[in-house]
Amino acid sequence: MTQPLIQLQGVTRVYHAGNLAVPVLHGIDLAIHPGEYAVLMGRSGSGKSTLMNILGLLDRPTQGTYHLLGQDITALDDDAISALRGRTIGFVFQSFHLLNHLTIEQNVGLPMEYQGASARARHARATELLERVGLTHRLGHRPNQLSGGERQRVAIARALSNNPSVLLADEPTGNLDTAAQQRILDLFAQLHTQDRLTLVMVTHDPAIGAAASRLIRITDGRITS
Amino acid sequence: MSAPLALVRSFTQLRTNPLRTLLTLLGMVFGVGSVVAMMSIGEGAQREILQNIEAMGAANLHIQARPVPDAELGDTVNDSVGLARADLQTLQELVPGVQEIAYRKKLPLNVTSLNLPTPRLAPFAVSHNLTRVHGLPIAHGRPLLQSDFTFQRRVVLLGHDLARDAFKDPAAALGQRLRIEYAWFEVVGVLAPRTALGGDLPIDPRIYNDALLIPFDTAAAELHPPPAYGELDLLSLRVPTTQDTLPAKRAATPVLRALHGGVEDFEAVAPEEILQQRQATQALLNLVLIAIAAISLLVGGIGVMNIMLANIMERIHEIGLRRAVGARRSDIRNQFLLEATLLCVIGGLLGILLGNAASFTVAAIIDLPIAFAWESMLIAFAISATVGVIFGLVPALRAARINPIQALQGE
Numbered sequence: 001m002t003q004p005l006i007q008l009q010g011v012t013r014v015y016h017a018g019n020l021a022v023p024v025l026h027g028i029d030l031a032i033h034p035g036e037y038a039v040l041m042g043r044s045g046s047g048k049s050t051l052m053n054i055l056g057l058l059d060r061p062t063q064g065t066y067h068l069l070g071q072d073i074t075a076l077d078d079d080a081i082s083a084l085r086g087r088t089i090g091f092v093f094q095s096f097h098l099l100n101h102l103t104i105e106q107n108v109g110l111p112m113e114y115q116g117a118s119a120r121a122r123h124a125r126a127t128e129l130l131e132r133v134g135l136t137h138r139l140g141h142r143p144n145q146l147s148g149g150e151r152q153r154v155a156i157a158r159a160l161s162n163n164p165s166v167l168l169a170d171e172p173t174g175n176l177d178t179a180a181q182q183r184i185l186d187l188f189a190q191l192h193t194q195d196r197l198t199l200v201m202v203t204h205d206p207a208i209g210a211a212a213s214r215l216i217r218i219t220d221g222r223i224t225s
Numbered sequence: 226m227s228a229p230l231a232l233v234r235s236f237t238q239l240r241t242n243p244l245r246t247l248l249t250l251l252g253m254v255f256g257v258g259s260v261v262a263m264m265s266i267g268e269g270a271q272r273e274i275l276q277n278i279e280a281m282g283a284a285n286l287h288i289q290a291r292p293v294p295d296a297e298l299g300d301t302v303n304d305s306v307g308l309a310r311a312d313l314q315t316l317q318e319l320v321p322g323v324q325e326i327a328y329r330k331k332l333p334l335n336v337t338s339l340n341l342p343t344p345r346l347a348p349f350a351v352s353h354n355l356t357r358v359h360g361l362p363i364a365h366g367r368p369l370l371q372s373d374f375t376f377q378r379r380v381v382l383l384g385h386d387l388a389r390d391a392f393k394d395p396a397a398a399l400g401q402r403l404r405i406e407y408a409w410f411e412v413v414g415v416l417a418p419r420t421a422l423g424g425d426l427p428i429d430p431r432i433y434n435d436a437l438l439i440p441f442d443t444a445a446a447e448l449h450p451p452p453a454y455g456e457l458d459l460l461s462l463r464v465p466t467t468q469d470t471l472p473a474k475r476a477a478t479p480v481l482r483a484l485h486g487g488v489e490d491f492e493a494v495a496p497e498e499i500l501q502q503r504q505a506t507q508a509l510l511n512l513v514l515i516a517i518a519a520i521s522l523l524v525g526g527i528g529v530m531n532i533m534l535a536n537i538m539e540r541i542h543e544i545g546l547r548r549a550v551g552a553r554r555s556d557i558r559n560q561f562l563l564e565a566t567l568l569c570v571i572g573g574l575l576g577i578l579l580g581n582a583a584s585f586t587v588a589a590i591i592d593l594p595i596a597f598a599w600e601s602m603l604i605a606f607a608i609s610a611t612v613g614v615i616f617g618l619v620p621a622l623r624a625a626r627i628n629p630i631q632a633l634q635g636e
Contacts, residue, residue: 058549058629079553086551097546097633101241102234111550113226158550 149180252525253572261580545632565617573609
């Protein structure tokens, strides 16, 4: 078997509310291999968002180790983690999080700005990715001129701009109608089969879970299957 | 993120809400505007002082007749005859460094052959060296000569404006004859125009624009016999440099007091002194203006800080997103700091325009001398950038500290 892309060992996360310690994750062991399409399911409050935050380097485990691409991230400082996050992880959010004062092209190129990419490189990559998601004609528009489905496709293009090792999607279709939802899921399926991209998606919808290559259930901070 | 790109992005951000940007700028505009106006006016005043000193003869000690109240006049004349030619010899001998002494007396003369109002005219009986000592160039014709005095010639020099108004062209006045009281005088020269402001100085060079300068000896013999008291209005002692005028004043005052029997019917004015007084006044004015500017800048800076803090709350999703796509804390800090600084610098640039417009307008209305102070542009720019950094730092650091997870949730 190849080396896992993501490897969590004995990861716990405890939040502190005043004097009260609230454990959210209890000893998570999880390995995700390159090319996997994993779907994370669980009730709200089960800890799946916390797990996603840890996977996405937005949060750190209270205990346990996290190896990303073989590198122990618990040893890295905040700047190094930010840089690693920008290079290796693409985020897709339920509420898109596009910046309205920037054009579609600039939104797609935004992660590249923090990697020091030239204007020409950003333009070339944004054009390529917008063509991929079928929005070439929207290049110079603003996010608020687009429909929800279009916005999410822009967000996916943005997540792909730095050629990430893994795409993390948190309820990416939660705000979309059925047709738009299907289009997003088709796009994910294509990224999985054609590009061999590693995908981790949080969802409530069992129908979406069926398309994945692997289903991870989480209940009360523990992986149950 | 590269610096030019960060700058472009900051501009884009400020453009998204032009009205707010403008309102936020206003404090800075007024703060910097007052700094610039202050400096233009200060610079102008400084130049005016120097011009005045220059115009009145930078290296002259002036001694003016000081009017004695009528009630004391009876006692005074027993002891003093006022400023007189009799003083010259002693001053020349006892005041160190005196190179020459010029003098003049204003006379109440009518020029009956000219169709100009008499009050406008400034007829003076003068020493032959007065035009040289007071720095009055001759534009046409010749100056007064020693021989005009020796032979008591009926000749006159005209001020530029007087010659122009009486004869259309100043040059045309040469050789013309004027009837002063009952005698005819020939115009032998015309002075160059003087424009410098005089204000409270004893020698306002502009009064020479309407002057008739008559050889003192001619006037005494033909027009106006010297009175028993107050033969002269003004003595000007030329010394080597401006710095020598104060020592000359200290030396001349006791000499004159002794000559005048202890009566203080004269006043010595050293340009150096006036320069110092004016500078002291200017320094006080500057202090007041600096205080106003500092308060405006403080208020402007607080306005910028307030808006930037409000901005963080409004753009919390943006901060979270930027962190998620790879921005470090320092990238967020720099972004907000750059925006605040840019805001202040734009305000500063507008302030420079406003300050100049204001000072030029004020100058035009109240005849205040101003000068375009180039340094003020640089200083204003530096001040506004500094205010931006100082007042932008707290919001920027706060933005940088925000937890990206909470930011994305929009707490």
